[in-house]
Amino acid sequence: MRLYLSLLLVFSLHGQAPPKSLNPKVEKIVSSVSTERIAATLQRLEAFGTRNIFSSHEHPTRGVGAAYRWIADSMKAYSPRLQVTLDEHQLKQSGRVFRDVKIVNVVAVLPGTTQKDRHVIISGHYDSLHIVRKKVGELERMDQEATVAADAPGVSDDGSGTAAVMELARVMSQYEFEKTIVFVAFAGEEYGLLGANEYAKRAKAEKTIIDAVLNNDIIGNDMAGNGRAANSSVRLFSEDPIDSPSRTLARYVKEVGERYVPSMNVNAVFRADRFGRGGDHTPFDRIGYPAVRFTTPSEFYANQHTGSDTFANASPAYAARVTQVNAAVAAALAWAPPAPDISTKTRSVTSNEEVEGPSLSRGKTGYDAFLKWKEVGDVTDLAGFSVVRRDSTAPFWEKEQWVGIGKEFRLVDVSIDDIVLGVKAVDKEGNESPVSVYRIVPRKLP
Numbered sequence: 001m002r003l004y005l006s007l008l009l010v011f012s013l014h015g016q017a018p019p020k021s022l023n024p025k026v027e028k029i030v031s032s033v034s035t036e037r038i039a040a041t042l043q044r045l046e047a048f049g050t051r052n053i054f055s056s057h058e059h060p061t062r063g064v065g066a067a068y069r070w071i072a073d074s075m076k077a078y079s080p081r082l083q084v085t086l087d088e089h090q091l092k093q094s095g096r097v098f099r100d101v102k103i104v105n106v107v108a109v110l111p112g113t114t115q116k117d118r119h120v121i122i123s124g125h126y127d128s129l130h131i132v133r134k135k136v137g138e139l140e141r142m143d144q145e146a147t148v149a150a151d152a153p154g155v156s157d158d159g160s161g162t163a164a165v166m167e168l169a170r171v172m173s174q175y176e177f178e179k180t181i182v183f184v185a186f187a188g189e190e191y192g193l194l195g196a197n198e199y200a201k202r203a204k205a206e207k208t209i210i211d212a213v214l215n216n217d218i219i220g221n222d223m224a225g226n227g228r229a230a231n232s233s234v235r236l237f238s239e240d241p242i243d244s245p246s247r248t249l250a251r252y253v254k255e256v257g258e259r260y261v262p263s264m265n266v267n268a269v270f271r272a273d274r275f276g277r278g279g280d281h282t283p284f285d286r287i288g289y290p291a292v293r294f295t296t297p298s299e300f301y302a303n304q305h306t307g308s309d310t311f312a313n314a315s316p317a318y319a320a321r322v323t324q325v326n327a328a329v330a331a332a333l334a335w336a337p338p339a340p341d342i343s344t345k346t347r348s349v350t351s352n353e354e355v356e357g358p359s360l361s362r363g364k365t366g367y368d369a370f371l372k373w374k375e376v377g378d379v380t381d382l383a384g385f386s387v388v389r390r391d392s393t394a395p396f397w398e399k400e401q402w403v404g405i406g407k408e409f410r411l412v413d414v415s416i417d418d419i420v421l422g423v424k425a426v427d428k429e430g431n432e433s434p435v436s437v438y439r440i441v442p443r444k445l446p
């Protein structure tokens with residue numbers, strides 16, 4: 001009897017899956033997002049006249065300088081724990097950058113506790129663009145100086161992403177997270193993803209660990225120019241291939257986002273971005289960081305990059321709902337354990353070369369799926385691990401098997417060649433890491 005009881009105790013401590021119920025702290029953060037504050041931020045951003053990167057850095061009320069100073073000062077006021085800096089870069093004339101220019105990202109860091117080396121980035125771009133055209137012979141060209149001088153309200157593109165970043169900095173800085181969260185208002189998106197590119201390059205050079213880039217660009221309107229409205233869904237773009245870090249993050253965003261914001265459908269689009277368009281998630285994705293883009297399904301093309309991308313044509317309530325999805329995902333991820341380490345090195349029998357790949361085999365029988373993994377970091381509130389699987393052609397994870405505390409799992413008589421397998425770590429509050437996917441590493445061809 002005593003043995004039975006102690007077994008039961010061991011089972012309940014280590015064997016039982018953490019509840020799939022909602023983490024009340026994440027729920028609280030989601031419900032703290034304020035439509036009124038987002039509306040006020042959109043109006044304030046419009047009031048700078050233009051936030052074009054070539055506009056004035058010195059003018060007290062108009063232009064890019066007044067805008068980035070206001071964004072930084074606002075975020076400083078949210079919490080003394082937010083470390084706010086102006087991240088400046090001097091860029092030389094090149095391509096779309098028609099003269100030398102200084103660009104300034106506004107960066108607010110909320111330092112983590114037990115996993116402070118891991119970063120969750122929430123971003124939008126605060127620069128704006130109103131393209132003024134001129135005739136050059138037969139051709140229409142952008143009139144650079146007239147473009148810089150014009151009013152460029154940029155409320156949906158991308159005052160809305162900036163408002164999301166600022167609102168999340170305000171709400172989330174009232175909490176402590178295990179991972180470090182970075183709230184970034186990027187500059188120079190409209191002239192070629194300039195600020196994000198500089199940031200991503202530096203992150204790579206400094207070997208910064210980034211668990212997610214949640215980029216928000218054009219989340220401020222819910223009515224398309226043809227009258228189509230889709231205000232209970234948001235598009236989430238992620239670059240190929242099918243199990244890339246960005247795609248894996250997209251699956252996480254959909255699952256966690258819809259769990260906490262059931263009114264929103266996260267419509268995962270398995271593409272880097274829209275046709276002929278780009279965003280600040282892309283420089284991160286190219287380097288290998290997991291990075292996705294939120295954007296409205298109801299773009300109003302006639303307002304974009306014009307003087308009519310105004311507050312009057314925006315929907316703060318829609319922007320707030322997308323901000324809530326971000327809040328859920330960022331909070332759950334910043335409290336979650338790191339994803340398990342599934343890499344291993346084996347020596348090729350034929351070539352004697354050492355090859356790195358996933359720790360997945362057919363086991364002793366030759367016909368099982370045998371998964372191994374290692375816990376990453378020293379996670380005190382770890383509940384255990386869950387193995388997930390799906391058909392190789394299925395978009396999202398289909399089955400989940402709770403393992404508990406362990407380092408391996410066997411699926412008897414299951415072919416590793418026909419399905420995709422992954423494993424994730426879960427803590428006692430139910431916060432889940434992203435999935436580590438057992439991917440085939442392409443072989444080098446002779």
Ligand SMILES: [Zn+2]
Nearest residue numbers: 157158217218
């Ligand atoms: Zn944009």
